[in-house]
Amino acid sequence: MAPLLALLALLALTPAPPGAGTGSMAVRAPAEVRGLLGHLLTLPCHLESLEPGTFVTMVSWTQRKPKGNESTVAVFHPTQGTSFSEPKRMQFMAANQVVEQRDASLQVLDLRAKDEAYYSCEFTIFPVGVRRAGTGLHVLAQPRNTAEAQEVAPGPAALPGQPVPVARCVSSRGRPPARVTWSQRLNGTATQSQVPDPDAGTFTVTSLLWLVPSSQVDGEEVTCIVEHESWEEQVRLPVALSVRYPPEVSISGYDDNWYLGRTEATLTCDVRSNPEPTGYDWSTTTGPLPPSAVAQGARLLIPTVDKSINTTFICRVTNALGTSQGEVMVQVRGEESRTDKDQPIGEQSDIPNEGILGLILGGLLFLVLLGVLVYCWFFKRPGWTHPRPSVNRDVAYSVVNGQVSSPQYVPTRGQW
Numbered sequence: 001m002a003p004l005l006a007l008l009a010l011l012a013l014t015p016a017p018p019g020a021g022t023g024s025m026a027v028r029a030p031a032e033v034r035g036l037l038g039h040l041l042t043l044p045c046h047l048e049s050l051e052p053g054t055f056v057t058m059v060s061w062t063q064r065k066p067k068g069n070e071s072t073v074a075v076f077h078p079t080q081g082t083s084f085s086e087p088k089r090m091q092f093m094a095a096n097q098v099v100e101q102r103d104a105s106l107q108v109l110d111l112r113a114k115d116e117a118y119y120s121c122e123f124t125i126f127p128v129g130v131r132r133a134g135t136g137l138h139v140l141a142q143p144r145n146t147a148e149a150q151e152v153a154p155g156p157a158a159l160p161g162q163p164v165p166v167a168r169c170v171s172s173r174g175r176p177p178a179r180v181t182w183s184q185r186l187n188g189t190a191t192q193s194q195v196p197d198p199d200a201g202t203f204t205v206t207s208l209l210w211l212v213p214s215s216q217v218d219g220e221e222v223t224c225i226v227e228h229e230s231w232e233e234q235v236r237l238p239v240a241l242s243v244r245y246p247p248e249v250s251i252s253g254y255d256d257n258w259y260l261g262r263t264e265a266t267l268t269c270d271v272r273s274n275p276e277p278t279g280y281d282w283s284t285t286t287g288p289l290p291p292s293a294v295a296q297g298a299r300l301l302i303p304t305v306d307k308s309i310n311t312t313f314i315c316r317v318t319n320a321l322g323t324s325q326g327e328v329m330v331q332v333r334g335e336e337s338r339t340d341k342d343q344p345i346g347e348q349s350d351i352p353n354e355g356i357l358g359l360i361l362g363g364l365l366f367l368v369l370l371g372v373l374v375y376c377w378f379f380k381r382p383g384w385t386h387p388r389p390s391v392n393r394d395v396a397y398s399v400v401n402g403q404v405s406s407p408q409y410v411p412t413r414g415q416w
Contacts, residue, residue: 028048033136037139073085169224170206171206223236244320246273281316284311285314285327300315
């Protein structure tokens with residue numbers, strides 16, 4: 001750094017010759033540059049033009065950190081050459097600064113977190129003076145991400161009804177710290193911690209997902225979502241939860257239609273368990289199994305149903321965390337219970353054939369009685385008589401309005 005500083009002091013004491021023009025030459029540099037930790041980075045800087053009678057006497061780069069003084073990191077002098085604060089990590093882009101004195105782009109190798117700062121590119125032009133442009137350097141580090149289930153077992157660490165950590169997601173060595181969230185439909189809560197690494201300038205973020213442990217949680221999938229400035233898209237890490245619990249037991253297979261002589265009846269011991277069951281034990285409320293029942297692991301086989309099957313069966317299941325049992329009461333019928341659709345025609349009713357015949361006869365008798373009543377009512381009304389023929393069979397008399405009318409003569413066909 002000593003030769004570099006001496007050049008700066010010498011230039012500052014050199015007066016501009018009289019009559020030199022000032023001009024309006026501009027320096028171009030991007031407002032911000034982003035680079036990845038450990039990678040090569042270029043800080044672009046260009047002088048647009050030189051007016052006639054002017055020339056570059058020096059190019060320099062200075063660095064100013066948010067909480068620090070400005071310091072010079074690179075210098076080019078046409079006669080004294082180049083000088084750098086870290087020669088092994090910095091170099092000018094232009095191969096020949098004497099020819100390409102308008103290009104001051106600076107390369108930084110093996111980018112480090114400490115390189116993050118505001119940089120100023122300066123052209124000292126004779127006899128104009130100094131022209132400069134500034135660039136902010138933002139150093140990024142892509143984090144490494146892992147997500148895994150936290151195995152939960154009942155005990156002091158998992159009090160009933162209290163949430164426990166069931167999944168962990170870690171985003172390590174990121175710069176800036178990664179944003180970690182969870183996608184889940186279990187109404188869990190998340191806690192987060194952040195640990196810096198001062199030497200590397202990176203951060204490790206750890207997020208824990210908390211849930212109340214239960215068998216319904218076991219096997220459910222949640223997703224850890226990591227977002228970072230160095231990525232265009234988020235990273236999604238699925239996690240299958242693992243919650244350890246004693247067996248939960250139920251028995252299936254009984255359909256309330258077990259009758260004497262039925263063959264190949266089966267009961268099944270249905271179990272939810274984590275870890276997997278280590279043993280099944282079948283029995284009844286009165287003791288051991290009947291001779292006609294055969295236990296085969298989670299299944300109980302009854303080749304032929306007899307009266308001894310009329311009992312309550314118990315399936316007891318054990319895993320590494322405990323033992324649980326399920327029960328089912330079997331009632332053996334004297335004969336098979338059939339539905340109407342399974343019965344032959346003529347037997348698809350609970351009413352016997354004699355009852356059906358009685359209903360038919362009763363209906364016919366009712367119709368006969370109804371006919372008699374209608375006849376009596378219609379023909380026996382007061383004031384009604386049957387027509388009576390006369391001697392010549394052409395004259396009839398009838399009662400009208402309750403009074404007898406005088407006989408009236410009606411001519412016969414031959415008298416018309």
